[in-house]
Amino acid sequence: MAQESVDLSCDYQFWMQKLSVWDQASTLGTQQDTCVHLARFQEFLRKMYEALKEMDSNTIFERFPTIDQLLAKACWNPFILAYDESQKILIWCLCCLINKEPQNSRQSKLNSWVQGVLSHILSALRFDKEVALFTQGLGYAPIDYYPGLLKNMVLSLASELRENHLNGFNTQRRKKISLPMSAVVCLWLRHLPSLEKAMLHLFEKLISSERNCLRRIECFIKDSSLPQAACHPAIFRVVDEMFRCALLETDGAPEIIATIQVFMQCFLEALEKENKQLRFALKTYFPYTSPSLAMVLLQDPQDVPRGCWLQTLKHISELLREAVEDQTHGSRGGPLESWFLFIHFGGWAEMVAEQLLRSAAEPPAALLWLLAFYYSPHDGRQQRAQTMVQVKAVLGHLLAMSRSSSLSARDLQTAAGQDTETDPRAPAQQLIRHLLLNFVLWAPGGHTIARDVITLMAHTAEITHEIIGFLDQTLYRWDRLGIESPRSGKLARELLKELRTQV
Known part of the structure; x- marks a missing residue:
């Protein structure tokens, strides 16, 4: 108990100093500091209340002579008061200072002061003159x-x-009262739980919706206002961190990767619409990567001539490989941080296999490395090199078979090594399945055996969902970039429709 008393006294001095600094709440630095420390401050207030409720008013002021100043500073800080939990605990603490039967004028004045502060708390968020403090704190007169x-x-x-x-x-179709985007951004910047709630609501909608339907996911994401708000780096970082957590919790689920890529595309569209030039440095959005890598990835493939796509992918591979394998100049986050950055940009990430299959030349080592890294970022250098050799061999077989006058699904599967007893969930096997799917969509003779190939591959419900996701994501990307051929697009849509009826 004595140790708790000492700890509370130390905490009291710390928070008294903090609140004095936070009095200058008009600066961005103090606002951000308040948001960062708000949860700890609330925990301190809870401990303070537990101590105060055991004392009478005289004992309280003997123990904490400046308690009225501390509570006053907290009550007049709009960023603390904006959070319901803070209001509640502050009211509890203030009530402990009241003398039920004041014995002198000092105690009467204290009671009047407490009543005034309580009145301020209860009125600060209502439609009366006291709202000015709160709205001005949010940047509104x-x-x-x-x-x-x-x-x-x-x-x-x-x-x-x-x-x-x-x-x-x-009632199922009633509209909510809307706020201007600037007000939403102000709210989410100063009240982290509301931003987290918006993200959780988005996740709930994604979970309850049809799997592997990126158009619907795009609608959900845009309706959430999160891409527009994420133009502010502080909001982007919180949203991105929640996506990272979802990715880790699901062990890199393809649906989560696809959702991140759709969100990123919506975010970049919002960023371009808001301002033609970045108001914030790229480092504020992606602090753990080199600006040169981020700049290359941020290029929309639509804005790069098609003849330069291969060269751009090689450049991306070189920068990523340096960050992942060069321990001297590697990024602070290591391979997984580089991979997490790369998967944001589906326009480039999903293009690698197509570029390898549509080129008759020797497969560039840079693209083989990029493909191996994309599908299995956990691999070490030696294991990734083995995957590159395996993929190169499969590509050789596929390119040879593309020149054959007669193709069969079984021969194609054998050439790709898909008829062995390897674990179908292994990243290398998923990579090869996606090479086969790209092959049947683009190779001249692939269309005739596409259904047979998918029948041989889709021997589990999970692989069927994987193929549906691949086709949906491919069509979504083709539509954005305008790169599909009429025959390939028609086939992909037919296959997607047929597979969706089976699950």
Whole structure:
């Protein structure tokens, strides 16, 4: 108990100093510092309340002579007060200072002061004059805040009533009251739980929706307002970290990778729409990678001449390989950090296999390395080299068979080594399956055996879902880049439709 008392006194001095610094809440640095430390400060307030409730008012001021100053600084900080949990604990602490039967004028004045502060807390988020402190803290003057808020409320309610009238008060289709994007960004910057809740809501929608449908995922992501808000690096970093956690929890599930790639595309579109030039340095969005690598990846393949795609992929491979395998100049995050960056850019990541199959020349070692790294970032240098040899051999067989006048699905599977007893879940096997799928979509004779090839490959429900995901993602990318041929696109759509009816 004595140790707890000492700890609380030390914490008290620390937070008193912090609150004094936070008084300058108009600067970006203090605002960010408040958000970073808010959870710890709330825990301190809980401990403080547990101590205060065991004392009378006189004992409290003997033990903590400046407790009224500490609570006042907290109560007048709009970023602390914006969080419901902070308001609740502050009210509890203030109530401990009240004398139920004041014996002198000092105690009466203290009671009046506490009542005033409680009144401030309870009114700070209501529509009265005290709201000015909070709205100004968020960067809005009341004269701008009220008209905008009322206009949004009226328009939203009018739309809701009109829709209810047309749909027989169908509550499942009611609209929410909307906020301007600038207000949403301010909220998410200063109230982390609301941003986390928005991300969790997006994950819930993704989980409950149809698997492997990127168009629907794109709609969900855009409706969430997260790509637009992520133009601010602080929000981008939080969102990206939650995607990283989802990726690790699912052991690199293809659906999560595809979702990250769609989000990144929506984010880049929002960034381009907001400003033609980056307002923030690339390092603030991707702190663990070299700016040169980020700059290359950020190029949209649509903006690069098709004849230069192969050269760009080679350059990406060289930069990634240096970051992954060169221990002297490697990135701080190591191979997984480089891989996590690479998978964001599906336009480049999913293009490698196509480029290898559509080129009659010797497969470039840089692209073989990039393909092996993309599918299995955990591998060491020696294991990745073995995968490159295996992939090169498969590519040789496929290119030889593309010149054959008669193709069979069984021969194709044998040439790719898919008829052996290897684990189909192994990354190298997934890589080879995707090479085969690319082959039947692009090779002149591949269309005639495409269904037979898929029948031989899809011997489990999980592989069937994998093939559906591959076809859906390929069509989504072709549509964006405008690179599909009419025959290949028609075949891919037919296969996708047929497979979806089977699961």
